[in-house]
Amino acid sequence: MVRGFGWAAAFPDEVWEHVFSFLAADADRNAVALVCRAWHRIERRSRRRVFVGNCYAVAPAAAVRRFPEVRAAAIKGKPHFADFNLVPTDWGGGAEAWVEAMAEGWPHLEELRLKRMVVSDDCLELIARSFKNFGVLSLVSCDGFSTAGLAAIAANCRNLRELDLHENEVEDNCLNWISHFPESFTSLVSLNIACLEGDVNTSVLECLISRCPNLRTLRLNHAMPLEKLVSLLQRAPQLMDLGTSKFSADHHPELFFKLESTFAGFKHLKSLSGIWEAGPAYLPAIYSVCESLTSLNLCYATIQSPELFKLVSRCKNLQRLWVMDLIEDNGLIAVAASCKLLQELRVFPSDPYGVAPPISLTEHGLVAISAGCLMLHSVLYFCRQMTNAALLTIANNRPNLTCFRLCIIEPHTPDYISQEPLDAGFSAIVESCKDLRRLSLSGLLTDRVFKSIGASANRLEMLSVAFAGDSDAGLHYILSGCKNLRKLEIRDCPFGDKALLDNASKLETMRSLWMSSCSVTLGACRQLALKMPRLNVEVIDERRGRPLESWPDDFPVEKLYIYRTVAGPRSDTPPCVWTV
Amino acid sequence: MSTTETGCSSTEPEVTGGLGYAETELTLGLPGAGGSRPSETDRKRGFAEAVGLNLEAASRGEHCGARSSDSSDGPVSGAVKPSAAKAQVVGWPPVRSFRRNALRSCTYVKVAVDGAPYLRKVDLEAHGGYEQLLAALEEMFSCFTVRHYPDERRLVDPVNGTEYVPTYEDKDGDWMLVGDVPWKMFVASCKRLRLMKSSDAINLATRMPQECSNK
Numbered sequence: 041m042v043r044g045f046g047w048a049a050a051f052p053d054e055v056w057e058h059v060f061s062f063l064a065a066d067a068d069r070n071a072v073a074l075v076c077r078a079w080h081r082i083e084r085r086s087r088r089r090v091f092v093g094n095c096y097a098v099a100p101a102a103a104v105r106r107f108p109e110v111r112a113a114a115i116k117g118k119p120h121f122a123d124f125n126l127v128p129t130d131w132g133g134g135a136e137a138w139v140e141a142m143a144e145g146w147p148h149l150e151e152l153r154l155k156r157m158v159v160s161d162d163c164l165e166l167i168a169r170s171f172k173n174f175g176v177l178s179l180v181s182c183d184g185f186s187t188a189g190l191a192a193i194a195a196n197c198r199n200l201r202e203l204d205l206h207e208n209e210v211e212d213n214c215l216n217w218i219s220h221f222p223e224s225f226t227s228l229v230s231l232n233i234a235c236l237e238g239d240v241n242t243s244v245l246e247c248l249i250s251r252c253p254n255l256r257t258l259r260l261n262h263a264m265p266l267e268k269l270v271s272l273l274q275r276a277p278q279l280m281d282l283g284t285s286k287f288s289a290d291h292h293p294e295l296f297f298k299l300e301s302t303f304a305g306f307k308h309l310k311s312l313s314g315i316w317e318a319g320p321a322y323l324p325a326i327y328s329v330c331e332s333l334t335s336l337n338l339c340y341a342t343i344q345s346p347e348l349f350k351l352v353s354r355c356k357n358l359q360r361l362w363v364m365d366l367i368e369d370n371g372l373i374a375v376a377a378s379c380k381l382l383q384e385l386r387v388f389p390s391d392p393y394g395v396a397p398p399i400s401l402t403e404h405g406l407v408a409i410s411a412g413c414l415m416l417h418s419v420l421y422f423c424r425q426m427t428n429a430a431l432l433t434i435a436n437n438r439p440n441l442t443c444f445r446l447c448i449i450e451p452h453t454p455d456y457i458s459q460e461p462l463d464a465g466f467s468a469i470v471e472s473c474k475d476l477r478r479l480s481l482s483g484l485l486t487d488r489v490f491k492s493i494g495a496s497a498n499r500l501e502m503l504s505v506a507f508a509g510d511s512d513a514g515l516h517y518i519l520s521g522c523k524n525l526r527k528l529e530i531r532d533c534p535f536g537d538k539a540l541l542d543n544a545s546k547l548e549t550m551r552s553l554w555m556s557s558c559s560v561t562l563g564a565c566r567q568l569a570l571k572m573p574r575l576n577v578e579v580i581d582e583r584r585g586r587p588l589e590s591w592p593d594d595f596p597v598e599k600l601y602i603y604r605t606v607a608g609p610r611s612d613t614p615p616c617v618w619t620v
Numbered sequence: 621m622s623t624t625e626t627g628c629s630s631t632e633p634e635v636t637g638g639l640g641y642a643e644t645e646l647t648l649g650l651p652g653a654g655g656s657r658p659s660e661t662d663r664k665r666g667f668a669e670a671v672g673l674n675l676e677a678a679s680r681g682e683h684c685g686a687r688s689s690d691s692s693d694g695p696v697s698g699a700v701k702p703s704a705a706k707a708q709v710v711g712w713p714p715v716r717s718f719r720r721n722a723l724r725s726c727t728y729v730k731v732a733v734d735g736a737p738y739l740r741k742v743d744l745e746a747h748g749g750y751e752q753l754l755a756a757l758e759e760m761f762s763c764f765t766v767r768h769y770p771d772e773r774r775l776v777d778p779v780n781g782t783e784y785v786p787t788y789e790d791k792d793g794d795w796m797l798v799g800d801v802p803w804k805m806f807v808a809s810c811k812r813l814r815l816m817k818s819s820d821a822i823n824l825a826t827r828m829p830q831e832c833s834n835k
Contacts, residue, residue, distance in 0.1 A: 121711065123714070123716045123718075124710075124711030124714045124716065181716075207716065207718040235718065238741070339719075340719075340722055392715050392720075422713065449713045480714075504714075
């Protein structure tokens with residue numbers, strides 16, 4: 041490399057800093073840092089945002105040392121499959137190490153976003169005390185803390201703008217945590233407490249809302265009764281994003297009228313969610329805001345089809361729709377006709393474990409959406425039947441798909457008309473959708489589909505596979521292809537040692553690989569770990585008590601998590617996890 | 621919660637129609653969704669019917685006594701078995717735990733103790749029967765120990781010997797003694813729990829015939 045471009049030295053550092061400030065993407069900033077020492081130095085001192093996709097990929101102290109002026113950090117912990125109970129609860133992902141290092145090295149930190157991490161109340165207290173200008177706390181799918189921890193945040197973070205609690209398991213031991221926001225506190229812009237189970241003191245909340253004129257997002261939990269919700273909402277007509285509480289009550293015309301006029305008062309509402317336990321009586325109160333909504337999340341609303349259909353078809357400007365399969369094919373056909381700006385659709389199962397669903401949601405609904413919604417690029421769809429023909433149609437209709445996650449509820453389900461595997465259908469998806477970044481497979485699939493994916497899915501970054509494939513060849517196709525693959529998660533597939541070892545170096549180009557209930561042996565893990573010192577090869581086994589060293593090479597590995605790291609083996613592994 | 625999903629309800633004789641016990645269940649409509657608990661949509665949709673069914677079932681209480689042996693499910697979270705042969709696969713379909721919990725969150729009830737300033741919450745569905753629930757309450761309010769009487773259980777504060785009787789408020793707003801009705805019916809109708817000093821509990825609703833109390 042050319043040593044220190046002479047012309048680089050002609051400009052003061054501040055000029056380069058200013059130039060670099062136009063680079064938002066981490067990848068670009070990383071590239072800049074490799075050009076010369078001067079740029080490396082300037083870039084690292086001016087980096088303000090850090091994203092750590094795997095909290096164990098780098099030591100907290102190292103990250104803090106390298107980028108001393110960070111103002112916003114986002115960190116992720118557990119593997120994605122932790123969402124589905126596949127990862128032991130004590131696996132790790134604790135936030136303490138990171139919070140302690142940040143408290144020490146980033147006193148000016150303003151934003152912290154943690155996902156799938158174990159966050160204790162002590163952590164929250166440390167956060168509350170350590171960062172004078174703390175403004176944004178976002179906890180997504182975390183656990184380990186209680187409302188007492190939230191009270192500490194409320195009491196101490198004088199400039200808090202955003203408190204976003206999304207789908208966390210929070211223990212409710214401090215009933216009045218909201219009252220810990222001091223009277224002088226007025227900076228709140230966004231409050232999301234939808235995941236809290238306890239009752240929230242409505243009058244305290246009303247006071248809080250009344251004195252925060254910049255409040256734009258308010259997502260409540262389901263515990264608040266409808267009458268109280270109405271009086272609360274009347275204090276915040278400027279809301280842009282609302283998550284309601286329970287949307288049912290005994291029918292009182294007066295309450296309905298109040299609710300209706302409250303909603304009519306929302307001139308800026310773009311996003312609506314919550315609507316727990318919605319009864320048909322109160323839904324029409326929402327109609328006045330439908331036209332302006334760009335995002336509608338009904339995935340917890342067990343509304344039946346006619347009311348659901350009436351509601352959604354009024355939302356002509358919808359860009360994002362999350363809904364239960366109670367919408368049925370007819371409902372989706374109506375959406376396809378009304379919601380021409382739709383970009384993202386997620387359809388969740390109302391009864392994932394039932395066997396004879398009365399729900400008439402099939403491949404037809406998704407095909408209709410793919411035909412009618414030209415801007416559709418992101419799909420999550422739970423259903424019980426699919427055909428290759430439908431997938432082909434979807435692929436041809438929507439080559440602009442970037443995220444396609446299909447979950448056919450019963451494993452190994454073939455094309456229900458031809459009884460063939462769904463290889464052809466998914467192959468069509470990856471061949472047609474050149475910008476596909478995320479893909480989840482399901483149904484009956486052979487190695488053939490992996491051949492197509494390996495060959496065609498050049499932009500694919502995340503792939504989820506379950507109950508698929510015939511042999512190691514399947515895994516080999518993926519690992520030897522898919523140039524941009526970052527995260528691969530596999531369960532219950534007959535993939536084994538050979539594909540893993542033959543593609544060992546690929547693993548260092550990826551963030552992580554999860555394999556559970558596959559055919560990998562301990563011997564292969566040992567070989568892999570030896571060959572690739574910058575991978576942590578974690579074997580997870582909750583059954584045995586004996587230490588890893590005593591097991592033979594042919595011991596079948598139940599769960600395997602491999603990730604690249606510059607921090608070496610971690611020191612906080614629980615008894616059921618061994619770093620090979 | 622996670623690994624216990626597999627197979628612990630495999631010995632249950634219920635499920636698709638025709639069984640007397642199924643009739644006292646609050647499930648309606650979805651065949652095969654009998655499992656350990658009514659499915660979420662049934663509970664939501666059938667709310668109005670549920671109250672009516674409750675009354676009906678109460679009068680057929682004797683039937684459930686014979687079947688009370690199958691009420692002791694493990695802490696199953698939604699592991700409804702579609703048929704006797706199929707085991708529930710852990711983590712499939714990939715529905716997030718939070719979502720599964722949220723959709724059945726109506727079984728969380730508040731627990732109040734006379735004289736204590738704090739409330740706790742307990743998920744009724746996480747317990748297979750009255751024994752487990754009482755054990756959980758015992759743990760939650762760790763000052764208490766369970767004392768067994770021939771026909772009911774009480775919690776005792778060992779410090780002063782005060783006895784507490786677990787009571788609950790049902791959907792009709794009546795306060796009843798815990799343990800009177802079949803477990804499933806209790807889970808479905810209980811709105812909140814109160815550990816009442818036994819001296820205050822004397823006037824509670826009369827109890828059902830003894831065959832209905834579960835283990």
